[in-house]
Amino acid sequence: MIGVKVLGVVHGVKAFAPLLIERGTGHFLNTASSGGLAPLPDLTPYTTTMHAVVGLTETLDQELKRVAPALGATVLCPGLVDTPLGQNSAALGAIDLQAGAPASMQNAVARFGAKLTPREVAESAIAAIEADRVHVAPGGDVAERAEARVKALLADIAEG
Template structure:
């Protein structure tokens, strides 16, 4: 997209973190926005801040794991602004623990938001963007969609799914609707509340020991929970991620790996898969 001015966009997970930073960047370039988030109070605060800055925004409380609520977000965009040119499927949650100890509800919660939320967004928003004559779709995956971290199985599975969904969508749109671009975002450690995402979870049968990251897990002398919390706390600022995403949309780049030094991890993983070697435990630093 050459210009965002006057265009209409939807951002999910827009009340905090990467979503809020991305929405701020889009609004600063003139995009009219529908902000969606499951956390009502944080969403209200974001909408108020955006409006006080002179931006045109609407807020919709929505759980993206429910297709009907995603459809409601799209309806607000069409009813309020008449078209849709951009969608960022960004909402995300995480939980930790050994794969065999997590409950079905744990899996359903993470896959519901992180994978089905993106599937719903692609299904609902893409036809509207095509109808508007073109635009762009951004799907937030993770480096966990290109590598695997222990004690994060549902998150890893969901984010791998988002990467291949985005690749498939890009191929299909290139053939059937080439005016619509796709970008998949694979952040490393970013200063967000992802390690506190259970604050927005309903009591639906979570495992008693389920945590946002691997509570008490130790591998190679590393306390994974405290290490991950520390890496997130010192991670990339969401504004920096948003700037990379906006540049990718302007230049129609497919993938954004926010931490340039991490690309070697993807290569090493591919080499191990080809050779049959065992996976390696890697918790890369913020570089």
């Protein structure tokens, strides 16, 4: 997961940041998931990689803006999206549909809300980039779960 979900983003940044910096304008859109903003129980490795992409993008945005104000980065953290990812992964042999791997995703719909359409996700991402926002989190209860995480974090720090 680290090799694809985190290092894929790192390699994309390394390849394109010099080009954007040379132009003095441009914007990265990195994709994480709602798991980058709040814990997803029973999905620890996945959640770990998503938190890494969020942190990378937050820092990248600040670093790019120091170089030129017309540069930036946004991290897309959607809830569940209606795609054939499970079926495609099974067709490639990455997961075993019969072993119940997608059952956790089906359970996730019950836990985290209805699936978004790819169009809804794309429209949210474009709006965030146009508004120069660092975070965009369409779908379900993503904002509520992220808010609960931040409140718990601040409470822990205040008590520390």
